[in-house]
Structure formats: structure tokens, C-alpha cells
Amino acid sequence: MLKIAAGFVAGIAVTGAAAWTMAGGLMFNERVSPFGVEETVARIQHNIQATGNGWTLSGLRNPARAVQTDGGNTLPVLMVEACSTTYSKPILNDDSVRYLSILMPCKISVYKKNDGKVYIGTMNAGLMGKMFGPLVGDVMGKVAEDQQKFLVMDPTKPAPPLIVPKAGGEGAGGGGGGGGGC
């Protein structure tokens, strides 16, 4: 009996440990982009604008610039921010999940790593949404679907221009401005 109980506890512990170490990997995705940093960002931006469902660009952040201003180096990072009131409104209108505004706007990060390759980092919105009840799960599921469309890269299409928000969006880690209102 003792052995069975011990085995049970050990099983739970192992599962817990596995879940703990894997959670980060499940919540976020990373993939290699076939294009340079700017072109990857530009293609994502244009995909976002073409997706519909109320999606607008709400900012482009360059945290690497802030590091440079402080006298240090880091490889390029650009964060594309996008927002759709279609999806943000229901969450913002529900007091019980309003704190999830912390996840807004929707972000996609494009960065280079030391192997010289460009990567796209995204949040696993679908899985994360499921943790917060049916409303959020439903909305985030749709966001996840759209997010897949943001990342479709068609190399036969020419490189679109990067969209740099006007209101000081490129400043030292400076923020949004530019796009639509979330």
C-alpha cells in the first residue's frame, strides 16, 4: 500500500516537474524566418493589415535601441504590436478578466540570434486563452487563428516597406502611437 501511495506521489511529482519545465515552451513559439529582420517585420505588418477582423497596427518597438542608448549592444529586436477591438472589447468589458488587458496589444517579436538567423517569437494565444475560462478561450482561439495568417510568408511577393509609426515609435524602447485605438 505504501509503495502504491509512494508511486502515486512520485508520478504526480514527475508530471508536475515535466509540466513546469515544458510550460514556457508551450506558451511561446519560435520559428526561423527566411528573411531579414526588417523584411520579416514588414511582411508581418502587411499580413496584419490584410487579415481584417478589425486588426490594426498599434506600434513597432525597438528595445535594442534602448540598450544602445545605455552604451551596450544587443542583437536587433523589433516588436510588432497589433490590436483588434473585435477581440479586445469583449475581454475589456468583462470585469472578471479585465486584467488580461495586460496581454494587449497582441505582440510578435522578430529578432536575430547569435547564429545570425532571424527568428519570429509568438505567444501561443490559443493555449493561454484556455486557462482563463470559455470567453477568453474563445476569443484567444480566434486571435490564434488570425495570428497564423500574420506569419504566412510568400517569398514570391516583393518585399513590402516597413511601416514605422509616426508618433516617435522608434524611440528608445518608446511606444506605440500610430495605429488604431486599443
Place this chain on the structure above:
Amino acid sequence: MREKHTRGALLGLLAGALALTVHLSWSANDPAPAPAAAPAKAAEGGKAAPQPGSVQLRAARTTADHSKFKELQQDFKSGPEVTKACLSCHTEAAKQVHKTKHWTWEFLNPDNGQKLGKKHVINNFCTAVPSNYAFCTACHVGYGWKDANYDFKSETNVDCLVCHDTTGDYKKLPGLAGHPAYKQMEFPPKSGRQVPAVDLQEVAQKVGATSRATCGACHFLGGGGDAVKHGDLDTSLKNPKRYLDVHMDANGLNFSCGTCHATKGHNIPGSRYTPTGKDDGGTHMRGKVDESNPATCQSCHGGKPHKGKQNGMITDKLNEHTEKIACQTCHIPQYARGNKPTKMSWDWSTAGKLKDGKPFTVKDSAGHESYATIKGNFTYESDVVPDYMWLNGKVKYTLLGDPVNPNGVTEINHYYGSAEDGKSRIWPVKIFRGKQPYDLETKSLLVPHTAAEYGVKDDAAFWQNFKWDAALKAGAEAAGQPFGGKFDFVKTEMTWPITHMVAPKEDALTCTQCHSRSGRLQKVEGIYMPGRDGKPWLDWIGWLAALGTLAGVIFHGGLRIYLANRKAG
């Protein structure tokens, strides 16, 4: 990735807790809060008092105010007139300049007798000088070089101002054979933009030491534009911040080019034609005659540059690395870090396309030309992770008449070096990939006639008529090369050692970036690197032996338990 997340989260929590504790302890015990002092100090750093070596101080050191010289108080009509005035005091200057490759554009490589220099070398950017003199010689330290019959003996043809200008107003325009604009002119031709005439008197009266801006007027713009050619030299180095170059930091050490390229008699040391692969000479000492390259890192920092503060074990290890690794390899983590992308490839074979009968350009996402009718296709990249190779300082170029490799890649310049020769270190390099014309009969590179003299209509110039045959014929003629009329394009690679844009020490590469299976030095051969190398078969045998032993004892133990239970049962 997962590991990092969990560890990151834990660290974050820890840091948060720590910050909170620190904050509380400050607010509790410290009536004059320390945190306020730190930002104030940081803010001051931005506009600090002139540092040693700054422009103001250097100016204060000179004993001559050139604006008070009678010789310079005249209405100069041309550059050579200014030079004449300069030479009335600096009697030997032109003779010194005449001996340098900045003047001759010629260099005899003592290692292999190859005739190099801009006049002879073919690259895979704008390719070559002959037939394009008036354009290219905008970067010659002289006036009037517009064809092969230039007078290299003339002292007044030396251009003093291009290196000694301090105003920033003196600009030599391509197409004017090394002259600046003496009257207002439209430049580039037909662009509608106007370039004002240079005030020669003003420039002449304000001459001074060379600076990052004067050297950079050519070396930052090589290859046809800002940041195009070198990757580690571009206009971001005019006033660099600390992150970009710790030595040239305008608010810090504020080195000029000449601080390292310490020049005697106008002959500037530190050239890519005969680079120093491995400097074992130690630091240069004042008063001691030392003819070795003063522009190496070791000439100031010595051979064991890493000092104390960190773990002594690591300090020693790092100093051992200097035997095999160039300083640049770790201390220039990426090049083109000044937010100015450098050109990575140039495909001439697509040049000449017209849209509605007119030349056109296409821009990439970042707004740089990815296609231009006059030049073909390009790619740009910033913050580039370098390639790495052994380099001992010996170089061989593919020159006019040398065979190319039509089926593979032709090396424009081949840098020698190996792990075994004892003279090499591992260096970071930029490899620039091109595709350029070659002669199908002679199998050697061709040099197109691209640019004409300013205001001259020239049907053979590629940049006017976009016709390869005429441009290649004219180019071959000017270079004294046979041309049968049949040509194609060949893939080429040109290697550029990276040595500028030295990052602050805290941004040097970490160990893991090379000591790992797929690290930066993955392709470098001839050395054993822990973490990267090993014998896969040994690992197989080793792990199999360990696993086998494990399986054996599990079997043995299982049997014991099973038999013991059966007996008990």
C-alpha cells in the same frame, strides 16, 4: 528555451525580491536617498566636460592659427592653388604624399610581388578604376586624375584639404576627377539637387589634424555609399556612442583614426593589403624604434590584455586564447552595428533592366535599394554576425588576366592562414558575395566602363546607356585587356577582415558562443575546442558502455528482487 523560461522566471522573482529589499532599506535608513544620485550622474554623462583627446583640447594643443597666415588670406580659385600655399611652409609634404598608396593607388605586395592598389585591384563592388578615373578619383588625394596620363610628379596636384579639412564643407564629387565644386552645380547630374561651391579660403584657414570625418569621407563611403563596403566602417563612426566603438566613443576616449593608425611622414600604417595576422611584438614604447604595425590591438594592449577583476582562472584562460584568437573575434560581436546596414551581395548580372524605357530602382523593406538598373541586385544587412577564418596576413588577389572559376566561386582575394603555421589567428571577416562579368574566352574578369566624367555624354558608359557590350569593350580597352566580345557572369567572393566597431568589454562574446556544437566557430578547422569537438564514436562507445552497465545492474538487481520475493512468497 524551456529551461530559460523557468530559470528566467525564477531569476526575475529573485531580482524583484532583491530590488524590493534594497528599496525598502534605502527608504528606511537613508535620509538623503542614494538612488536619486545615480540617475543624476548618468544624465551628466551625456554632455560631459571635454575628455582628453577631444577636438577642443587637440585644437588647444596646436601652436599655429592658420587663419592668421598671410598665405591663406587669398581668394583661392582651385584646389591646386591652396596646395601651393600649403607647400610654401610645409615644403616636404607633397613629396611625402607622393610615396604613399593614397597617391599612387599602387602597392607592390612584398610577399608575392603582386601589383595591388586601387589602380590594379578588381573588386566585386564597382569592380575597377581604369576607364572610370574621373568618377573614382573623387577619393584620390589629388586633383585632376581623369585618365591614364596623369602627372604623378606634380606637387600642386596633391590634395591637402581632403584629409586636413575641419569644417566638413570640403567635398570632392564623383565625376570631377578629384576636384570639389568650385561653383554651384547640380549633383548628381539631372537630380535637381544643387551642391554649393566650396569656400576654399574658409576651409584652408581652418585646416587641422585628420579626423574620423576626413578619413571617413572616403573610407566610410567605399563601394558607392554609406556603410556599403567594409561593414565595420560607416558614418555612424563620425560621432559614435560607446556601444558602437569603445575607443572612438565621442563622449569617451574619442580616438581619431590616426590614434591607432599612427602616421609618420604621411605614410599611414595598417593596410588590408598586408594585414598583421598575428602581432607577437608586444606594446609599442615611446622612444623605442619599432617598425611593426602600430594599428594592432597588441601594440597598445600587449599579448595578455585581460586583467584581474574576474575569476583569475578565467583571466588566465582568456589570455591563453590570444595565442589563437584575434582580439576582434570576441570583441567585435557583430559588424554594421551603427544602424547602418552594409551591403552583403551585389549581382551585376541583372543590371540594365528598364521600365518603360527608363532605369529604375526597387527598395527593400528598410528603404535601401535592392535593385538599381545601373548596378543590379543587392542585399543589405545590419548587425551582421561575422564569418571566421584563420588569417596570417598573406593575401593573394585575382587580378586582371588571372583565371576565374566559371563553375564555382572565384575568390577576389584569398587570405592565407592555418592553425598550424604559428603565424595565424582566427579573425572575423565580412564575406561579400558578388556576380560580375568575365570574358568567356580568356576566362578572366572584365572591368566595365560604368561612369563618365561629369557632364560628358558617353554612349559606352554603362550608367548612361545600360549596354554591357559597349561598356565592357571600353573598359577592356582602358585596362589594356583583350576582349573577344563574349562574356558571362561569374560568382565571386571578397573577404574583408573586421577590425573596427570594437564593443565595450562587457559585450564581448561569451564562452558558449564558440564552445558549443553549433557555435560561431563551427566551420573553423585545425583546432580542438572543448564543447564543440570530440570524437562522435568515442561518445557513442562511452554512453553505450554507461547505459550497458546501467542496464546490467538493473537486470541483476531486478533478478535479485524477483527471486527474493518469490522465495518470500
Place this chain on the structure above:
Amino acid sequence: MSGNSTKIYVFKVFERIWHWSQAALIIFLLLTGFEIHGAYANFGFKTAVIYHTTAAWTLVGLWVFAIFWHLTTGEWRQYIPTLQKVDAMIKYYLTGIFTNAPHPFRATRLRKHNPLQRLAYLAVMLAIGPLIWFTGWFYLFYGSWADWGMDKYLSLEWVAFFHTVAAFMMLVFLIAHLYLTTAGHTPTSHIKAMITGWEEVDAEEPAAPAK
């Protein structure tokens, strides 16, 4: 299990401290060493190198003490190899252990290791040990090869190779050793002995009880 057992004092305080700190250091050296070898990432290369080197020097220090202790106390004799009863030991591990046969070797203060142990530990100390120390030493002082005039005769590739070979041998030994600690009078008697110094052994069959 057999009820006929008795206890004798086998391992002195120094030996026990030596054993356990050596065990901890060797396991730590294996962990950091295989990270330096590129098998996995945990501490990070730099930290692993610092830890590995520090642990190695600590182990050197420990060995200096241990050698001194063994020489002065005469305990080194415990490792003199013998083939006597080796066959019996092998037979025991292959068959007797399953049938609960009596252990063919009876530890005493003067002969604390069974013949297989003697051979194994001697191999560790005379083969794996020197191999790991020599290669480790050269590895550590790679920067001084030229000063010693040895750079022509050595290559880091082979120094590292044999260091790795020795590490794998140590790993195999560790696994086997860990298991065989359960092969005493009772599964835990060896381990208890290494902790307390007192080993539970089969009571002597023919003669009278020990106490």
C-alpha cells in the same frame, strides 16, 4: 535474510570523509565535465569550466591527504591485489547472490575489501586516476605547453580524447559501484558501513560469535 550477522568497525573517520567528499567531487566533476564536453547545457560553459577546475584542484588536495594517510597508516596494503577467491566472488555475483548464499568474503579491519573490490579500486587508482590526472593536468596547463617545450608532442585533441575516455570509465565505474554497494550482507549494509563505519557481516560460520 540471514539472521546470523554481526558488526565490525571497518571504515575509520578519515576514510569515510575521504570517500564521501571524493564521491561528491567525482559526481560533480562528471556533471561539469560532460557539460564542457558539450553533452548538455546546465551551468553554462564558463561556469562549468570554473566549477570543474575548482573541483579538480579540491580533489587533488584530497588525494594528497589520502595518499599521506594511506602511507602513514599502512592502509595502502588494503589495495594489494590478490587473485585469491576472485573466482568465488564472480561466482557469487553470478549465482550465489540470487540464492541468498553466504558472501564468500568476510570483511575484517585488516581486509576490508573483497578481492574484486581490491582489483576494481586498484584499477581506478592506477588506470583511470592517472589517466584523468595526467590529461587533466595538460588540459589545465594548455597555455604553458610551449614554455615546457611540449607543444610539439601533444595535441589538445588527444589530451581531451583520453580525458574523455577516462571520464566515461569513471562513469561506468560509478554506476557499477553504486549498484554493488547493495550487494553486501544486506542491501544496505555496505552503505551503512560507509556512513557509520560499522559493517554488518555474516557471522562466522564455524567459530563462535564475534562478541
